[in-house]
Amino acid sequence: MFTxxxxxxxxxxxxxxxxxxxxxxxxxxxxxxxxxxxxxxPQTAASWQLTAFASNxxxxxxxxxxxxxxxxxxxGRPHATCAALxxxxxxxxxxxxxxxxxxxxxxxxxxxxxxxxxxxPAIARQLYHCRDLDQPFDxxxxxxxxxxxxxxxxxxxxxxxxxxEWRYVEREVDVRLVAAI
Amino acid sequence: MFTxxxxxxxxxxxxxxxxxxxxxxxxxxxxxxxxxxxxxxPQTAASWQLTAFASNxxxxxxxxxxxxxxxxxxxGRPHATCAALxxxxxxxxxxxxxxxxxxxxxxxxxxxxxxxxxxxPAIARQLYHCRDLDQPFDxxxxxxxxxxxxxxxxxxxxxxxxxxEWRYVEREVDVRLVAAI
Numbered sequence: 001m002f003t004x005x006x007x008x009x010x011x012x013x014x015x016x017x018x019x020x021x022x023x024x025x026x027x028x029x030x031x032x033x034x035x036x037x038x039x040x041x042p043q044t045a046a047s048w049q050l051t052a053f054a055s056n057x058x059x060x061x062x063x064x065x066x067x068x069x070x071x072x073x074x075x076g077r078p079h080a081t082c083a084a085l086x087x088x089x090x091x092x093x094x095x096x097x098x099x100x101x102x103x104x105x106x107x108x109x110x111x112x113x114x115x116x117x118x119x120x121p122a123i124a125r126q127l128y129h130c131r132d133l134d135q136p137f138d139x140x141x142x143x144x145x146x147x148x149x150x151x152x153x154x155x156x157x158x159x160x161x162x163x164x165e166w167r168y169v170e171r172e173v174d175v176r177l178v179a180a181i
Numbered sequence: 182m183f184t185x186x187x188x189x190x191x192x193x194x195x196x197x198x199x200x201x202x203x204x205x206x207x208x209x210x211x212x213x214x215x216x217x218x219x220x221x222x223p224q225t226a227a228s229w230q231l232t233a234f235a236s237n238x239x240x241x242x243x244x245x246x247x248x249x250x251x252x253x254x255x256x257g258r259p260h261a262t263c264a265a266l267x268x269x270x271x272x273x274x275x276x277x278x279x280x281x282x283x284x285x286x287x288x289x290x291x292x293x294x295x296x297x298x299x300x301x302p303a304i305a306r307q308l309y310h311c312r313d314l315d316q317p318f319d320x321x322x323x324x325x326x327x328x329x330x331x332x333x334x335x336x337x338x339x340x341x342x343x344x345x346e347w348r349y350v351e352r353e354v355d356v357r358l359v360a361a362i
Contacts, residue, residue: 053313056276064279098238098241098242098243099242132236
C-alpha cells in the first residue's frame with residue numbers, strides 16, 4: 001500500500017508554511033491531499049507529488065517497541081487539526097553504515113526514540129519510506145497534533161535537528177498544514 | 182530501480198525446474214526474463230511477474246560487510262550459466278520481531294551470513310525486497326553459478342532450509358534455470 005502526498009490547488013489540508021531546511025526545496029502549493037492505494041500513481045500536474053510506504057520498524061528494540069505501542073496515538077484524531085510533512089533525504093555516508101552502526105547514531109548517540117517518547121501521545125506520527133522507490137527523498141515523516149501542542153512539536157523538531165543523526169540529513173523540507181474545514 | 186522477473190514463453194533463461202517448497206506455488210513457464218526500470222511494470226499476460234528492489238543491507242555488521250565485499254562476485258559472469266530464483270514470504274511472527282530479534286535468529290542462531298560466506302565467490306547472489314510493494318512474496322533471492330558449483334549450491338540451500346530462520350518461511354518456490362543460448 002502506497003501513500004501519496006500531493007501539493008497543489010486541492011486537498012483536505014491547507015499549507016500554512018513551506019520551508020526549505022537543507023538542500024533543494026519544493027514549490028509552494030496552497031493545499032495538500034493524501035491518497036492511499038496499491039499502485040504508485042503516475043506523476044500529476046500538481047506542484048509536487050511524493051509517494052512512500054509504511055513498513056516494519058527498523059531501529060526499535062523490544063522494550064521501546066512496547067512503550068511506543070502503549071503510548072502512541074493513531075492518525076486521524078478529530079482534534080489533531082495541525083500537521084507537518086517533513087520529507088528527508090540522508091547522505092551516502094548514512095546508507096553506507098551497517099544497521100547496528102546506524103542504530104548507534106540514531107538512538108545511543110541521538111536519543112531519537114527516547115526523546116520522542118516524551119511527546120506521545122500528543123504528537124501522532126507515521127514514517128513512510130521512499131528511498132527504494134527512486135523518489136527524491138528517503139523518508140516522508142508525517143505528524144498530527146492539536147493546536148495546543150504546536151509548541152511541543154517545535155521542541156521535538158528543534159531537538160532532532162541538533163542531533164548527530166541530523167548531520168546525515170542532506171535534504172529536508174518542512175511543510176506545515178492545518179485541516180481545511 | 183525495480184527488477185522484474187517474468188515467467189512466460191520468452192526470455193534469456195530457460196526454466197529447468199519449478200518446485201513449490203512451502204505454501205502456494207507458481208504456474209510453470211518454459212522461459213524467464215529479467216528487466217530493470219524506474220517504474221513497477223503493469224501486470225502482463227505472462228505466467229507470473231514478480232517485481233522487487235535491491236536495497237541497503239539490513240543485517241550484516243561491519244566485519245561481515247567487509248568480508249562479503251571482499252569475497253562476493255558480481256552477477257552476469259559469462260561462466261555462471263546456472264541460476265536460481267527463490268521467492269520467499271516470511272510469517273507475521275517474523276515481521277513482528279524487532280530488528281535485533283530478527284538479527285539474532287538470522288545470524289546468531291542460524292548462521293545465515295557466516296555459513297553463506299563459504300560459498301563465495303562461487304555463488305553470486307542478489308537479494309531483492311518486495312514486501313513493501315504489495316507483492317505476493319517478501320523477497321526474491323537470486324543466485325548465479327557455474328554448472329560445476331551446482332552441488333555446492335544444493336548444499337547451501339539445503340542448509341538454510343534446516344535453520345531456525347526458515348521456520349518463519351511460510352511460502353517458498355524454487356525456480357532453477359540455465360542460460361538459454
